[in-house]
Amino acid sequence: MGVHIGDQLYQMMFVAGTETSSVSLEWAMALLLNHPKAMKKLKAELDEHVGHERLLKESDIAKLPYLRHNADGECLGHAQRSQTLGGRR
DSSP: OOOOHHHHHHHHHHHHHHHHHHHHHHHHHHHHHHOHHHHHHHHHHHHHHTOSSSOOOGGGGGGOHHHHHHTSSHHHHHHHHHSOBTTBO
């Protein structure tokens, strides 16, 4: 029995959504690793407001101004524009 078109579409949508998230996380981690001062500030903010006993919740975001500012797309967009892609700016 063959695979239905609908099944293939759902699989493609799942993979596309997962790929987008993983690439975004990879960029974020690469930027933090290349900017240790920023990682130190972010870690301090997370330690202060979230701690080590639990995971980050959506409700915590309001208490994390450094994270919000640097995750708003403006800073990430600036970092991406400063990188080279395929040897070209």
